[in-house]
Amino acid sequence: MRYPAAETAEKHQRILDEASRLFRERGFAGVSVGEIMKATGLTHGPFYNHFASKQALMAEGIRHASEKTLTDLRAVPGTGEGRSAYVARYLSADHRDAPGQGCLMAALACEISREPEVKRSFTLHLKTYIDTFTRHFPWPRKQDARGDAIRMLSSMVGALILARAVDDDVLADEILREVKSKLG
Amino acid sequence: MRYPAAETAEKHQRILDEASRLFRERGFAGVSVGEIMKATGLTHGPFYNHFASKQALMAEGIRHASEKTLTDLRAVPGTGEGRSAYVARYLSADHRDAPGQGCLMAALACEISREPEVKRSFTLHLKTYIDTFTRHFPWPRKQDARGDAIRMLSSMVGALILARAVDDDVLADEILREVKSKLG
DNA sequence: CACCATACATGATGCCTGTCATGTATTCAA
DNA sequence: TTGAATACATGACAGGCATCATGTATGGTG
Numbered sequence: 001m002r003y004p005a006a007e008t009a010e011k012h013q014r015i016l017d018e019a020s021r022l023f024r025e026r027g028f029a030g031v032s033v034g035e036i037m038k039a040t041g042l043t044h045g046p047f048y049n050h051f052a053s054k055q056a057l058m059a060e061g062i063r064h065a066s067e068k069t070l071t072d073l074r075a076v077p078g079t080g081e082g083r084s085a086y087v088a089r090y091l092s093a094d095h096r097d098a099p100g101q102g103c104l105m106a107a108l109a110c111e112i113s114r115e116p117e118v119k120r121s122f123t124l125h126l127k128t129y130i131d132t133f134t135r136h137f138p139w140p141r142k143q144d145a146r147g148d149a150i151r152m153l154s155s156m157v158g159a160l161i162l163a164r165a166v167d168d169d170v171l172a173d174e175i176l177r178e179v180k181s182k183l184g
Numbered sequence: 185m186r187y188p189a190a191e192t193a194e195k196h197q198r199i200l201d202e203a204s205r206l207f208r209e210r211g212f213a214g215v216s217v218g219e220i221m222k223a224t225g226l227t228h229g230p231f232y233n234h235f236a237s238k239q240a241l242m243a244e245g246i247r248h249a250s251e252k253t254l255t256d257l258r259a260v261p262g263t264g265e266g267r268s269a270y271v272a273r274y275l276s277a278d279h280r281d282a283p284g285q286g287c288l289m290a291a292l293a294c295e296i297s298r299e300p301e302v303k304r305s306f307t308l309h310l311k312t313y314i315d316t317f318t319r320h321f322p323w324p325r326k327q328d329a330r331g332d333a334i335r336m337l338s339s340m341v342g343a344l345i346l347a348r349a350v351d352d353d354v355l356a357d358e359i360l361r362e363v364k365s366k367l368g
Numbered sequence: 369c370a371c372c373a374t375a376c377a378t379g380a381t382g383c384c385t386g387t388c389a390t391g392t393a394t395t396c397a398a
Numbered sequence: 399t400t401g402a403a404t405a406c407a408t409g410a411c412a413g414g415c416a417t418c419a420t421g422t423a424t425g426g427t428g
Binding site: 109120156178 | 210211213214283289290291292293294295296297298300303304306307310311330331334335337338339340341342343345346348349350351352355358359362363365366
């Protein structure tokens with residue numbers, strides 16, 4: 001290689017960082033390859049030295065965000081209180097207003113369903129996420145822990161998506177508060 | 185007017201029909217104005233005789249789909265059984281596989297949050313939908329009927345979105361089934 | 369019957385986008 | 399020290415897009 005391998009690998013990671021942030025903020029179609037490269041301090045040219053296509057970057061971006069999401073989840077105390085805090089943060093106004101740093105399911109799930117390559121990458125994420133969520137926290141109804149986890153996740157994702165889609169802070173807050181009140 | 189007013193109005197409705205279907209199937213960015221016009225049997229030219237811009241069509245398309253959604257909801261029997269049937273249909277594989285005819289929240293909410301004009305239109309829909317949903321069905325916990333309705337909606341929307349984003353029918357079915365089992 | 373308003377088709381324009389071609393500079397390996 | 403491989407910048411290209419311009423045909427109105 002002609003450029004320092006370490007720096008190249010770091011640039012690769014920066015592209016993934018910026019891509020997964022920008023995609024979550026504006027959607028796949030709302031961000032161009034050139035914009036992502038510019039955000040990492042490069043020009044649009046060397047993109048194809050790093051990724052085969054924009055769709056490949058989307059799939060890799062999902063995997064990248066997934067790893068961070070799972071790391072964060074595993075760092076939460078595996079107790080009832082830990083779960084309550086996790087849910088409360090998930091359903092907070094801060095999270096609602098920072099999609100670029102937040103849950104990739106809530107930010108991109110609708111668009112993911114239309115991109116086959118990305119869909120495969122996301123499926124792996126969701127499987128791991130459900131498994132981790134189920135095993136990491138205690139569940140009163142032990143015989144149906146996984147079912148309870150799935151229901152909790154569905155509520156969280158749905159509530160966050162609806163709260164973000166609404167132009168009225170009162171309604172958005174109400175949705176987050178009501179769902180939080182029965183999950184926290 | 186030079187063309188029969190009735191036919192023109194009917195074409196206007198057809199544009200809205202096709203637009204709201206195609207948008208739900210492929211997302212706002214995934215459908216072009218020309219494609220929508222072609223789907224109605226017209227060419228791309230007269231689009232701007234009917235709508236001020238693509239964004240205006242998106243907002244109108246939301247309103248159009250909202251009216252149909254609310255009409256359908258009000259036609260369901262206002263009983264516990266009616267609600268169960270409604271939820272079961274919402275969380276069915278048929279609904280999952282037919283986004284073009286289905287819930288506009290599940291199909292477009294993620295993208296709506298990024299389009300201010302559309303967001304305003306959607307806010308009106310969600311307010312009306314929550315109100316209708318709350319008032320139309322009986323709720324055991326009368327003092328918190330609205331909260332229960334919001335929680336139920338969040339679960340339904342989240343589950344459907346996740347089920348659609350997944351490339352694995354077993355997992356998708358599991359999500360729908362688990363959420364249905366505690367709501368139906 | 370004549371006129372005017374307007375919804376239509378065709379076509380053009382300018383912009384943005386994903387992708388590829390080319391030349392260059394540099395670092396690692398020999 | 400030299401050569402070769404490669405990540406970079408610049409630039410080009412073709413396609414698609416929203417939007418607008420123009421001409422035309424038509425039906426309701428006077």
